[in-house]
Amino acid sequence: MSLELQARAEALGQTLPPLLAEAEMLAATVMLGEHGRRRAGLGDEFWQYRPAHQGDSARMIDWRRSARSDAHFVREREWQAAQSVTLWVDPSRSMQFSSAKNAPKSDRARLIALALAVLLLRGGERVGLAGLALPRSGRSQIVRLAARLAGEVDAAEYGAPLAEGMVSHGRAVFVSDFLGDLAGVETALARASDRGVRGALLQVLDPAEEEFPFDGRTIFESVGGTLRHETQKAGELRDRYLARLAERKDRLTTLARAVGWHYSTHHTGSPAQSALLWLYQALERGR
Incomplete structure (x- = not known):
């Protein structure tokens, strides 16, 4: 085993148990009662x-x-056929951003996605990761998903959703900051729609990205270091930045609605429970 591979394996071994334990604790705080698909169909209930x-x-x-x-x-x-849900969690460099005492966006995104997987798997659904793990059921799948999520890091500055692994007429969830080119999001949603897949977009942002609390001389640099901008009057950029962010949110809302998906924003400074519950209910509404 190379030193680099050994280091990655050791880092994964240290990260996996806390991530999985935290996700299961988060899932336990969302009291959903007995899982129900709430659709008429084949079943005993x-x-x-x-x-x-x-x-x-x-x-x-x-x-x-x-x-x-x-x-x-x-x-x-009540319909009791298991549903296949495919998750995509943005592994790009931009998701590693954090401000003040907030956790990186990547940590929160992985936590929410894994907690959602825990809820769905406990309800008898099949869950997978786009491009990484096909939808399966059972306790072993939770461990498999946690390992994949904890070990996935991409060198790209911004991510684009993957449509691989989505099951026809299944469900999907894309979790990202969606700060890159939205053409990739549009393409993935179109492919999902062609397969009859419904789902949800969850945009995870740091509070600083939402509020733009910058003033005076400021150097803005992307996490990957490919983008850099220096200004002496950051405060004068606030209104334009917030307008561009609002336009991006409107665009994401429009893209989601066009294919029957749901869209919401979550801030890393807020409790994760609300985002988890919203995602679960969004999948239920999309049935």
């Missing part, structure tokens, strides 16, 4: 009664329930 529609066969009608009213009712069961 009763879901609801609904009025009979034209085209329903006589075998579908629940005659005992119908006898208590003047209308006919159908007894629906």
Whole structure:
């Protein structure tokens, strides 16, 4: 084993247990009750009664329930087919940015994604990582996903979502700061739409990226070092920066809505629970 590979293996061994433990603790704080897919379909669990529609066969009608009213009712069961969910977490250099006492965006993104995987896998779904791990079920998949997430680092300045591994008519989640070229996001969403995949975009930003608390002489430099800008009056850039950020958020919202996806922003200075719950509910709404 080379020294570089050994160092990476040791670093992964130190990172994996805390990440997995923290993700499981985060998942435990989101009380979802018994997992339910809340769709009519094949299954054993009763879901609801609904009025009979034209085209329903006589075998579908629940005659005992119908006898208590003047209308006919159908007894629906809840859909219990496992769903495949593919996650993509931006591994690029820009995600390593952090300000003040906040954790790097990459840490928060991986934590939320893994906690979501824990919830979905416990609910019987299959979960995978785009380009890294095919959707599977079971406890072993949680460990596999944690190892992949903890060890993935990209040299690129900004990331673009991967569409690899998405299962037709499944679900997908893209977690990123989405500060790079949005053409990659548009391409991935188009490919997802072609496969009938619905999902959610979660934009993870540092509070400094949201508020632009800079003034006076400031040197702005990207994490990867490929971009650099020095100004004597950073405060004069605030309004233009915030306007550009608002335009980017509007563009992401438009792209998501065009293909039936959901979009939201999360700040690393805020609790992770709200983002996790939003993602879980967004996947449920997309069914």
